Amino acid sequence: MEKKVIIIGAGPAGLTAGIYTSRGGIKTLLIEKFMPGGNMLMTEKIENYPGFPEGIGGIELAELMKKQVLNSGGEIIQGEVKDVNIGDEKEVILKNGERLKTPALIIASGSSRKKLGVEGEEKLKGKGVSYCAACDGPFFRDKTIAVVGGGDSALEEAIYLTRFASKIYLIHRREEFRASKFLQEKIKEYPKIQPVLSSIVEKIEGENKVESIIVKNIKTGEEERIKVNGVFISIGQKPNVEFLNGKLKADPSGYLIVNENMETSEKGVFACGDVIRKTLYQVITACGEGAIAGWSVEKYLSSL
Ligand SMILES: Cc1cc2nc3c(=O)[nH]c(=O)nc-3n(C[C@H](O)[C@H](O)[C@H](O)COP(=O)(O)OP(=O)(O)OC[C@H]3O[C@@H](n4cnc5c(N)ncnc54)[C@H](O)[C@@H]3O)c2cc1C
DSSP states (O other), X not given: OOOEEEEEOOSHHHHHHHHHHHHTTOEEEEEESSOTTGGGGGOSEEOSSTTOTTOEXXXXXXXXXXXXXXXXXXXXXXXXXXXXXXXXXXXXXXXXXXXXXXXXXXEOOOEEEOOOOOBTTTTTBTTTEESOHHHHGGGGTTOEEEEEOOSHHHHHHHHHHTTTOSEEEEEOSSSSOOSOHHHHHHGGGOTTEEEEOSEEEEEEEOSSSOOEEEEEETTTOOEEEEEOSEEEEOSOEEEOOGGGTTOSOBOTTSOBOOOTTOBOSSTTEEEOGGGBOOSOOSHHHHHXXXXXXXXXXXXXXXXX
16 A cells, blocks of 8 residues: 555644655645645744744744655645545545545644634624734734733734734733733733723624724623724634544544544544644644654554
């Protein structure tokens, strides 16, 4: 049997797995629905990936990893995986109807931003509602915006957006931000950021673009209309597993369960990166797990 592997997703996990499998002499095909890089493309600067003491742009790091896959002999195609069939041979079905067969499969489909699920969000997506500060920040020069969320990403994004926006309401449902103490202290250095705590966004208003939001204080029940030009939603991630249709064992939130070799509940199917259940969701851990998944595929294919 030809030694080959299909990797679904070309974020840092999939790209690293691809470097390992192609260097291991395995015919490697990565399928990516958007662009190689995954969530690194949403990060203006990555400051905690070793080897870059001054930090490195997310897009730049993505480009370097992509080049390394191609230089190692891997192939990357654009396509969205819609379904998979898992047996001794695995079948990957793309949105365009194409069907690809492989003895080994790596799921590296990562995670996406959670939606707020409020009225106006879907209608005004791309018209002031954004899930990516690094992508859309420059559109909000001298504008008033809201950032919704209280974790590290939300606070980092609020700080980043001070470069463009004139005022930022940082809205969080709890009394205190969930972000690290370091970031909680740091936002105090930015007078443009106004925390709005114990509050939720109930509605996003506007005809063709965001004009205002209705914010409710959950302690007092009071509602307020705040005029804003944009809303950045940063309330966490969810794993991209829809295309698996429950065929692999996952935790209640959908994160895939793997062992230390990145093996999933099905033989010959491996998973790595933000799509798996783990404790630290970062580029460095995604790469580490990608390397293990690639190495495990090599061992698996040799055992057949
Ligand atoms: C705003 C933001 C800032 C961050 N900042 C940092 C930071 O400073 N340092 C750090 O270490 N980490 C940071 N992270 C986290 C880091 O980006 C992730 O942990 C990492 O990208 C996970 O890699 P991954 O390859 O598992 O998944 P992803 O990067 O999510 O890549 C998965 C890829 O799979 C593709 N895909 C999904 N479904 C399909 C499908 N059905 N068919 C085909 N392709 C599919 C996606 O398009 C995507 O390209 C940040 C994340 C965000 C959102």
